[in-house]
Amino acid sequence: MNEANENPPRPAGLRIGDRAPDFEARSTIGPVRLSTFRGRWLILFSHPADFTPVCTTEFMELARHAQEFEALDCELMALSVDSLFAHFAWLRMIRDRFGVEVRFPIVEDPTLVIGRAFGMVAPQDNDSAAVRTTYFIDPSGTIRAMTCYPANVGRSTPEMLRTLRALQAIDAEGGLAPANWQPGEKLLCAPTHDLDAVYAAKDAVSWFLDREGDEA
Structure with a gap:
């Protein structure tokens, strides 16, 4: 029997139910450590690069809805391989051109250490341009939901909010959220x-x- 068949490689990346790996890194609001967000929900999401069209629309929409996430006791945290100063320049452009201030932290990950730990990029990849991945992390630090979109398709902010509300509802009430469930149903x-x-x-x-x- 082929040895590779006897010991198939474990798929790279995290799964629902895994504990989110801790990390410490520089961000647009100063140094951040993932474990300091325990006790609240956290949505950690990667984006391929600053100054790209789809990412710019995503960040503006998330910033516009930031108070809704805050009201649900949830923090937002973005991640990309771009440098901290590239993040600053991009956020300044968004504010000056569109009048939207992005206040949630954007983490720099130039060496892909965080991206690889979370499985956002494959071990052999040299950049994060292929995907935009989102992790819904509960107050205990457990990954409760994940989404992965290609670089040319933007996330849906209403669906992110719906997913978060559904996770919180099933935790509070112990039921199951059906297709197209909305808060109050x-x-x-x-x-x-x-x-x-x-x-x-x-x-x-x-x-x-x-x-x-x-x-x-």
Whole structure:
């Protein structure tokens, strides 16, 4: 038997449920350490480069919605390979040209150490231009959701907010968020694992697909 088949390589990168690796780095608001954000939600996201069109639109939208993330007890933190001074110049341009101030930290990662630790870039990659990755990290430091977009497609800020609210809702209420769930809507009940309960359910569907608060 081929040795490679006996010991297949573990896929690179982090998975949902993993603990987010700690790091300390320079940012646009001063030195930051990931572990100091424990106790609050944190959305860590990479962008391919400063002074690029898609990233510029993303940062303006996130800055415009920053108070909504703050109201949900969530911090934003961006990451790219560009230098701290490139970040400063880009943010100054955004403010002067579009009237939007980006106040959340942008971390510099010129050696790709952080990007590789999180699996944002493959070990053999020399730059981060290929993808834009987002990690939703809960107050305990656990990665609860991840998204990965190509460089030519921007993120949806409303979907980031919806995902965050859904994660917080299932933590608070213990249910399941269905497709297209929006804040204020009912969550789904977790399906039963008991055969007697399946047979006793009001119909053939309600034992596994029912909304919280509905009559049994």
